[in-house]
Amino acid sequence: MSKQLKQHAKRPTARRGWISRVFGSILFVGLLYPIFIALIASPSVQKHATFKHMWKFPYFVQYDAPEKYGLAPGKTLNINITTPDNCTLGAWFVLADPFYQTLRSTSPAQLSPLTEPTVLAAITAHPTILFLHGAGGTRAASFRVADYRAYASRLHTNVLALEYRGFGESTGAPSQAGLVRDAYTAWAWLLARGARAEDVVLVGESLGTGVTAQLARRLASEGVRPRGVALLAPFASVARLVEAYRLFRLPLLRPLQSFPWGIKLLKRMVHTEFDTLAAIQEFNAPTLVAHAQNDREIPHAHSQTLIDALVEPLLPALEPGMTLTTEEALALQKQQEARSAKRGEIVKTTHVPKFGMVEEFKGLRASFVYVETFWGEHRDVGNQEGVVDEMAKLFRLGVYRSD
């Protein structure tokens, strides 16, 4: 083949490649992207993406054998709790370790299976954690069992771990209001069995922090004060999660956010709020927020947003002029310096080598502790021993217990 002929043979293929790429892009932008947006706007797709309740790992759980998942024999009672709107919620009640050890050492033969009267005794003898889990999975998921064990042994608390409606073996379908109702029902279950409000600590993980925040806000509005609230790997609100949403690392919603109507559309598309940023301002009980810097599911910036919002009303206001002259810019800089000096006075910060950072301050209505760890990722930040010990201190549990 001559040179000329070769070039002739090449050109059409090159052009076809170029054309098909342009055509592909147009197809994607014009057709597939709207389909994608329509899909994620659909309430049922969002419900599955938010709650992931159909992922019932580990599969085929033997709920009546918590021992299979690492809990000591006769330490856990498998129960059902019925909600006012007739959902049956599966739950485990795990005994505080000191209580369990006493039972074990004083029973003559093999420990018999746990019974309800023993649970009642444990509820009055030890504080209890109401554990509100994150998206997906069952109450038997290994990283959750790791939490129950850490709390029972290190905090000396009982743990009530329930499965929300639609999760695990619980009946019904999940929704924001439904999950909050489930949490309130479990709270009432404890109080009906002799727990005082000041004996119960609310602990939420990931999606469960949204539920916990709504429950804590509701209790505060009723003038009821739990012993404490812990938000482990929380998010500021669903809207803020959506802003940074990525699928396979692609910021797929970014194009919409470039237009005011796109932002409006996104806001209207989101069917769950879980607005923890608003709720946390109303908390009336000591609150611990913990987040790992190596959390790849929910960035720790969400926790920093929550903490900053709590500190904000304690700082001198920032009053920038509309157009900044040199003097105004200087004044603004002074204000900012004054604010960060004031933050330094209000917030006691401790850097702990190899562990992370602890910030403590008194908010308008409650004391707050923020623990930012180096490790723990998303699922395990709540059972880092350093985090659990901060819970012990703030909530007066374990070796810090005082009633």
Ligand SMILES: *[C@@H]1O[C@H](CO)[C@@H](O)[C@H](O)[C@H]1NC(C)=O
């Ligand atoms: C709880 O309810 C489920 C049905 O929702 C049932 O299969 C299970 O046996 C019940 N468990 C207990 C301990 O009653």
Ligand SMILES: *[C@@H]1O[C@H](CO)[C@@H](O)[C@H](O)[C@H]1NC(C)=O
């Ligand atoms: C509650 O739900 C169960 C099934 O989970 C059903 O058998 C029962 O009739 C319901 N009761 C009421 C009052 O709706």
